[in-house]
Amino acid sequence: MIGGTHFIGPYVIRYLVFAGHTVKVFHRGQTKADLPTTVTYLQGNRQDIHQYQSQIEAFAPDVILDMIPYTAADAQTVLNTITGTCSRIVAISSQDVYRARDVIWGLETDIVDSTPLTESSPLRSQLYPYQNAPQRPLGVPSNYDKILVERTYLNAADMAVTLLRLPMVYGPGDPLHRFYAYLHRMDSKRPVIVLDARLAQWQSSYGYVENIDWGIALAVMQNPESESTTSHRIYNLSELHPLSEKERLNLLAQSANWPGQILAAMPDQLPPDRLIPFNFQQDWTTDSSLIRQELGYQEPVSITTALERTLHWERQNPPTDIQNSASAMVLLDPEIEDRVVAAFSH
Numbered sequence: 067m068i069g070g071t072h073f074i075g076p077y078v079i080r081y082l083v084f085a086g087h088t089v090k091v092f093h094r095g096q097t098k099a100d101l102p103t104t105v106t107y108l109q110g111n112r113q114d115i116h117q118y119q120s121q122i123e124a125f126a127p128d129v130i131l132d133m134i135p136y137t138a139a140d141a142q143t144v145l146n147t148i149t150g151t152c153s154r155i156v157a158i159s160s161q162d163v164y165r166a167r168d169v170i171w172g173l174e175t176d177i178v179d180s181t182p183l184t185e186s187s188p189l190r191s192q193l194y195p196y197q198n199a200p201q202r203p204l205g206v207p208s209n210y211d212k213i214l215v216e217r218t219y220l221n222a223a224d225m226a227v228t229l230l231r232l233p234m235v236y237g238p239g240d241p242l243h244r245f246y247a248y249l250h251r252m253d254s255k256r257p258v259i260v261l262d263a264r265l266a267q268w269q270s271s272y273g274y275v276e277n278i279d280w281g282i283a284l285a286v287m288q289n290p291e292s293e294s295t296t297s298h299r300i301y302n303l304s305e306l307h308p309l310s311e312k313e314r315l316n317l318l319a320q321s322a323n324w325p326g327q328i329l330a331a332m333p334d335q336l337p338p339d340r341l342i343p344f345n346f347q348q349d350w351t352t353d354s355s356l357i358r359q360e361l362g363y364q365e366p367v368s369i370t371t372a373l374e375r376t377l378h379w380e381r382q383n384p385p386t387d388i389q390n391s392a393s394a395m396v397l398l399d400p401e402i403e404d405r406v407v408a409a410f411s412h
């Protein structure tokens with residue numbers, strides 16, 4: 067397993083070890099997780115993974131799970147290292163490969179792709195989605211592109227490849243603290259949270275980390291001899307029933323015991339400079355029925371429990387700066403929110 071010790075990786079490792087598999091983790095040794103004692107490690111930078119070829123050969127893995135491929139070079143270096151040693155790769159991709167992502171960001175106009183997106187929905191035509199972004203999520207490199215990662219792995223000769231397109235993942239350990247800013251408003255006992263009405267009805271796919279990780283573990287443990295296994299598979303991995311932002315916020319409110327109200331305000335009721343510059347006519351939901359049919363994937367954790375575990379962790383581990391919470395960007399400053407609410411009641 068390349069990576070595995072930060073947010074999404076640890077539960078995958080626990081599932082695999084619990085199922086009786088032997089796991090070796092390749093990472094730099096900068097990020098530590100509480101993992102089963104049977105896990106062994108190879109310490110190094112993935113850019114130099116070829117230097118560890120003999121150790122990987124000695125371990126003789128049945129499957130390589132690449133948790134953190136961000137660039138074509140990341141994938142190619144792994145392929146150069148393991149060809150002849152291992153002929154199955156599972157690699158983590160993202161739903162940001164779909165063209166719908168660029169429709170939302172306003173980079174594609176005059177189109178709205180139908181949702182939920184299936185594995186054959188159109189992909190982005192423009193590469194390097196975060197190249198010009200003022201802040202790149204999770205510090206990914208400027209040449210990050212999962213489309214190129216996917217292409218590089220799929221083009222590898224004599225390699226069975228499974229790609230998993232992940233949604234927005236939340237849960238204990240989430241470095242983006244996706245729901246913290248919402249929770250903070252609720253725990254501050256504010257009576258109303260104002261959402262841009264276009265965002266309130268916008269649907270997007272999320273996944274709870276323990277559920278997503280069960281899907282990843284299933285893909286790794288897939289029996290290569292089984293009938294449903296062909297050499298290349300691509301699976302969306304996401305919740306069965308996507309929610310709108312307002313529906314999700316209502317569930318968060320229940321879990322947080324917040325009795326307040328969520329107010330959907332039309333754009334003309336909001337300060338123009340606080341309008342979110344996204345095209346919310348494009349939903350960002352993915353259809354995960356293929357992995358459910360072929361690998362028997364089902365979420366082991368209910369959404370209620372998932373939210374409870376997440377909120378518990380967020381309260382114990384708040385971000386150092388609330389602006390580091392992904393939900394902060396869609397909330398109004400409290401004083402502005404108060405004015406919008408006051409204007410509503412007149």
Ligand SMILES: NC(=O)c1ccc[n+]([C@@H]2O[C@H](COP(=O)([O-])OP(=O)(O)OC[C@H]3O[C@@H](n4cnc5c(N)ncnc54)[C@H](OP(=O)(O)O)[C@@H]3O)[C@@H](O)[C@H]2O)c1
Nearest residue numbers: 069070071072073074075093094095096097111112133235
């Ligand atoms: N979070 C989301 O909402 C979301 C959505 C879609 C897709 N994804 C995908 O999920 C994957 C990452 O999740 P995660 O960070 O939680 O995974 P993780 O596998 O739990 O943690 C990242 C791992 O990568 C290792 N690492 C980082 N840079 C390295 C390098 N140069 N060489 C070797 N090891 C390195 C880290 O250990 P060291 O620091 O010790 O090296 C750590 O073990 C990514 O592929 C991401 O694109 C995430």
